[in-house]
Amino acid sequence: MSRSEAALSPAPPPPAAQRLAYIVDDDRDMRMSLRMLLQEDAIDARPFLSAADFLDALPELKPGPVLLDVRMPVMDGIALLEALTERGVRWPVIMMTGHAEVPLAVRAMKLGALDFLEKPFPYEEVSALMARAFELVDAQARQGGDAREKLELLTARERQILDAVARGMSNKEIAGELDLSHRTVEMHRGRMMRRLGARRISEIIALVSGAEH
Amino acid sequence: MGIRCLLYVSESCLSWPEDAHEVDALVESARARNEQLGLTGALVYTRTHFAQVLEGEANAIEAVMTSIRADSRHRNLHVVAEDDIEARYFPDWTMAYSGPSFYVDRQIRPLLTEATDPTRRRRAAAGLLAFLREFAADSTRRGA
Numbered sequence: 001m002s003r004s005e006a007a008l009s010p011a012p013p014p015p016a017a018q019r020l021a022y023i024v025d026d027d028r029d030m031r032m033s034l035r036m037l038l039q040e041d042a043i044d045a046r047p048f049l050s051a052a053d054f055l056d057a058l059p060e061l062k063p064g065p066v067l068l069d070v071r072m073p074v075m076d077g078i079a080l081l082e083a084l085t086e087r088g089v090r091w092p093v094i095m096m097t098g099h100a101e102v103p104l105a106v107r108a109m110k111l112g113a114l115d116f117l118e119k120p121f122p123y124e125e126v127s128a129l130m131a132r133a134f135e136l137v138d139a140q141a142r143q144g145g146d147a148r149e150k151l152e153l154l155t156a157r158e159r160q161i162l163d164a165v166a167r168g169m170s171n172k173e174i175a176g177e178l179d180l181s182h183r184t185v186e187m188h189r190g191r192m193m194r195r196l197g198a199r200r201i202s203e204i205i206a207l208v209s210g211a212e213h
Numbered sequence: 214m215g216i217r218c219l220l221y222v223s224e225s226c227l228s229w230p231e232d233a234h235e236v237d238a239l240v241e242s243a244r245a246r247n248e249q250l251g252l253t254g255a256l257v258y259t260r261t262h263f264a265q266v267l268e269g270e271a272n273a274i275e276a277v278m279t280s281i282r283a284d285s286r287h288r289n290l291h292v293v294a295e296d297d298i299e300a301r302y303f304p305d306w307t308m309a310y311s312g313p314s315f316y317v318d319r320q321i322r323p324l325l326t327e328a329t330d331p332t333r334r335r336r337a338a339a340g341l342l343a344f345l346r347e348f349a350a351d352s353t354r355r356g357a
Contacts, residue, residue: 092313105316106347115315129315136313143230202237206230 019134020062021045024054024080025069025096034067037123043130051075055083063091063140065133067117067126070097070104078104081111088209090140092133096121147211150196158192161185165201166208216301217271219278220294220342222264222324223287229260229313235286240308247306252277255309255345259318262325263287266345268301293324293338302346309348320344 252269
């Protein structure tokens, strides 16, 4: 295949063995049956019996959908969702619960959960949901890659200013911290925005957070 | 004079993430306009659909709806509830939700097809309204 053809054809889907997901549920039977069912779709689901276990393992885990039980002792599903949000983890989280009451659902959606599965759920529902969750994981990975490529175009000084802008610092504060004149900061900032093709600070923040994933 | 409450749903014509700045711009201008007109409420964007509840004087709602209906960033707009209410549920106007949630999208989708029967539509509209009001209540409880 020629180089140009390679660039035009879509990236091949990753081998089935790489489809990784996580189950966090204190109910052993639930973990086992979900794990077996997901295997049918060639999804390797790692089981965790508590929120704390999952958080401990988190730094070593690759991005993947999380099937998360709402009702668990000590740290429940909502508390884990909060912990993930605080750590900037934006993986698709699917909450599992007996009954999704409106206040609970609203809380979970605000914390970035993707969906609710009301127990008992038919397997087809999980299967369809997981397929869409993996699409999101792939899209996030692509965006992360694009963002990293863009950031590599910046000079060291522009990168410094970008990080300060993303932290919410004003031009004046940046000038003070980097010991530069206000005008110089403005100039670097303008050049940085143009290089990134960004018009607003919110786009810069989205780009930086995208590159971190 | 009473307070009118209107809820509509629509399909987004924006693509995500390419048009993220369009969503920012939309929220900025809507916030300014609603504040000026004394409108409160909440907007939800699920990357495929919009839902918005607006509360305020009937005249102000009508004026805003004329410009919303003409907005090319969405299509297939359906007003699914319109009522006079005693008191406002929303202290201000906010972007209540913007994200990929299938759950939120599922609250909106049944309201966009004429095929859904009237009883189910009414129930779905009431459900979506309760959901949006809970978004505001949750923010108030958390002081956000």
